[in-house]
Amino acid sequence: MRCAPQIKIAATYMRGGTSKGVFFKLDDLPVEAQVPGKIRDQLLLRVIGSPDPYGKQIDGMGGATSSTSKTVILAKSSQPEHDVDYLFGQVAIDQSFVDWSGNCGNLTAAVGAFAISQGLVDADKIPENGLCTVRIWQKNIQKTIIAHVPITDGQVQETGDFELDGVTFPAAEVQIEFLDPADDDEEGGAMFPTGNVVDTFVVPDVGTFQATFINAGIPTIFLNADEIGYSGTELQDDINSNPEALARFEKIRAYGAKQMGLIDDVAEAAKRQHTPKIAFVARPQNYTASSGKNIQAEDVDLLVRALSMGKLHHAMMGTAAVAIGTAAAVPGTLVNLAAGGGEREAVRFGHPSGTLRVGAQAVQENGQWQVKKAVMSRSARVLMEGWVRVPAEVLE
Template sequence: MSHVPQIKIPATYIRGGTSKGVFFRLDDLPEPCKVAGEARDKLLLRVIGSPDPYGQQIDGMGGATSSTSKTVILAKSAEPGHDVDYLFGQVAINKAFVDWSGNCGNLTAAVGAFAIMSGFVAAERVPENGICTVRIWQKNISKTIIAHVPVSHGEVQETGDFELDGVTFPAAEVAIEFMDPADGEGSMFPTGNLVDDLEVPGIGTFRATMINAGIPTIFVNAADIGYTGTELQKDINSDAEALARFETMRAWGAVKMGLIADISEAAARQHTPKIAFVAPATAYVSSSGKQIFAGDIDVCVRALSMGKLHHAMMGTASVAIATAAAVPGTLVNLAAGGVERDSVTFGHPSGTLRVGAAAEIVKGEWRAKKAVMSRSARVLMEGFVRIPGDAF
């Protein structure tokens, strides 16, 4: 019996923020995979090692978590005033699909560096020493992101002393600006309300803030669902019933936000919306054993991604948190003290993060102007990935 040999595809494995992903240049993909569709999805699934009924992605580059089951495709931007087009694919672990419905904020930190390394940024715009401003067009949500990437001796600087909770080692700081970060078209608050009653049949009715900023996110009060807001991964992810409840709440929230027409569609849209719960600032011990004091933070937030509690915080959800905190009357703002603010420091399972945001009322509706945060990125491996030639 003959077997199709493996093929190799140029790729780079990069940590961005608290995530890791396999990065591709669009031009390096096999011809059938250069356009969106079944062939591209099958290729990325095989690269990552999905679908895997064991949930481990042993036969691929994925790391068996939502933070490490990620792919990025970059190309020279066709959008005026931008350097690079950034397309993000969240690969399901145990199911055969790639979710293209949203952005990955953490990997955005790596996009700027990769764009410089790949020559997508004009040479005259890259300083010998200093900060290179990379203009990113986020294709999933059609938004502009600006990455400020440090450069030393004409090369991207990856090492440094910037520390990010959820990442073990320090690296160079990359400042990221999410411009007009409402996800997609329409209102930042798609229901028209800062707080809604979210009715979840069979579970209950919950106060919820549903926002499109960074990524569509549903915020509920921790106390309303029996939590303190200081939980760690083991407290949630070991409870199958709790995870099922969160997924049901997320599905009904997606319907109320107008993202899907029926809850049955939520299974094929796991990346968005996110669901998170908030609580007033409370002391706790992070997953690394670090003591977080109530005075260190403004609010506690825990968020789920792809059906599991995230080990830190998704970058895009951080934008949603900061934007919601900037709007008086949202559940996030109320949990953070109910005061006007242009930044928020929140506690997550791995530690803390400070994110700035500005929001304003335009023609009677709230609009996010910009959100700013710092991340870091580092190339872990570069060369080729190999997959069976008949995988796509």
Template sequence: MPHAPQIRIPATYMRGGTSKGVFFRLEDLPARCQVPGEARDRLLMRVIGSPDPYGKQIDGMGGATSSTSKAVIVAKSSRPDHDVDYLFGQVSIDQAFVDWSGNCGNLSSAVGPFAIAAGLIDAARVPREGLCTVRIWQANIGKTIIAHVPITDGQVQETGDFELDGVTFPAAEVQLEFLDPAAEEEGAGGAMFPTGRLVDDLEVPGVGTLKATMINAGIPTIFVNAADIGYTGTELQDAINGDPKALAMFETIRAHGAVRMGLIAHPDEAVKRQHTPKIAFVAPPCTYVASSGKTVRAEDIDLLVRALSMGKLHHAMMGTAAVAIGTAAAIPGTLVNLAAGGGTRQSVRFGHPSGTLRVGAEAHQVGGDWKVTKALMSRSARVLMEGWVRVPADSF
């Protein structure tokens, strides 16, 4: 009986922020996978090891969590004033689909370093020492990200003393600017607040009517108050991920919020749109012990935030959700802003399951509508392995 050979495809396995994924140059993919479609999706699922009914992704590069079941495709940009186009795929672990509906803010920090190392940036643009500015077109959501990548001796600097809660070892800091982060193509004509309100009464069958801030910034996100759903905001992963009823409740809230945001027409459609919107809950500052064992003191943070990704409580915070948090915190009257004590602010430090994170946002009103020109945060990135990934030739 004939057997399909394995083919090998150039790839780089990278950590970016608190996520990691498999990075490809578009030109290195098989020809039929260089365009969107079933072949590309099937290839990336096979690379990552999905769909896996065991939920382990043993036969692939995925790590069986939403933070580690990711793929990135990067190409030289044809757009003016941009260096590269960046496309992100969130690969479902146990189902056969790749969600292209949003960005990964954490892996955004690895795109600049990857592009430089992969020869996608003009060598004349890379300084011998200092910072290399990489202008990234985020193709999923049609937004610009500017990455400031440290360079030492003409090469990307990956090691350093920048510490990021949720990542065990220090590394070099990569500063990111998310320009005009409100998602124009998402919901209600592209409004930052698709319902037209900073806080809504969201009716959720079986749960009740919840106060909710639904925002399109970084990634579509639904914020609710922790106290309204029986939590304190200090919860770690096991408190929620080990509770099927809690996970079902969050998914129900997410699905009905997605309908109100105009992202889907019916709650049942949410099952095929796991990556967006995100669901998060907020609370005022409180001292707690993070998953690392470190004590996070109430006086060192502005508020508490917990967020779910792909149906599970995230171990730290998604980068795109951090953009949503920073943006909402900058706008007086949102639930995020109120949890942080209200008023105007240009930055916020919040507590998450692994520790703390600071994110900034520049917000102002134009004709009565809120606009955010940019959100800022720091991450780190590192190449874990590079070479080729192998997949059976008949898998895509």
């Protein structure tokens, strides 16, 4: 039996927001994996440790959750007035595919820091002390994101006192601006792909619900918690330990994807797990977060719970937070109504790990809602850097 040797590839393991992922420079990848296709996907699957029928990703860098089964490929930008091109791959855990259909907002917080430290940002743009503004071209969704990365003594500052619920230790604050976050040029059409801020949504053999379908940050389906039998205060185990509930959410998500025009047949949703997201909202209530922290109703404008890759997320996906902020800014959406209605430029919402504030400004032009920018703060830091090793056979 011929045994292929292992190859090593320069990589950095980073936390960004409440996610972790393996970061690569495009030109550090094997030549065969520098272009989209089967070889690239095989390589990233093997790096992360998928597909794993045990669901643990023991033989790879993944952490067996949607938040830790992620890869990022960066290159000096080919776009005018941008510093870096950012490509995100969400790696399935127990299946053999990489989903390239959307962005990761949490890992976006680490993109600027990685780009600076890896020489992808021109040296004359990096101050000795202060904030370095990194213009990011998000290739998955063809959008501009701006990261404001703190610099101390010419180096990326990673430590600080900024606390982010869902992350154990404080770190330096990185402010992220998502410009023109509505995916109005992407498949699925306008910011509200059905043309309505609220629809009556019929899911065969499940029920009929009110729903807000929105393309902003990431395509998202918002439901009212009480209409699907929840309070909005649920933690991960309340839903993830219930296979029937997860199957029900997946069916709702599949039919929602079709209604949004993202797929032609509900069966296609199985190969598009990263998008759309599904979330449910509720009016503020007291609850205890997963850390034991008590969240008071007066601390938040609304409650939101969201699922990612088929499971309730432990905190909130960054892109879903953009969708929340955008929907909250548009009067009449389910998110806006849960927050009390009216005009809003920012909301603080409760999630399973605590709270998060996100801002967005909405304007109506020619009868269509538009959001020019959504803003939130995250943190990021390098966890490990060096090389990952994978069997050479993945390049065949």
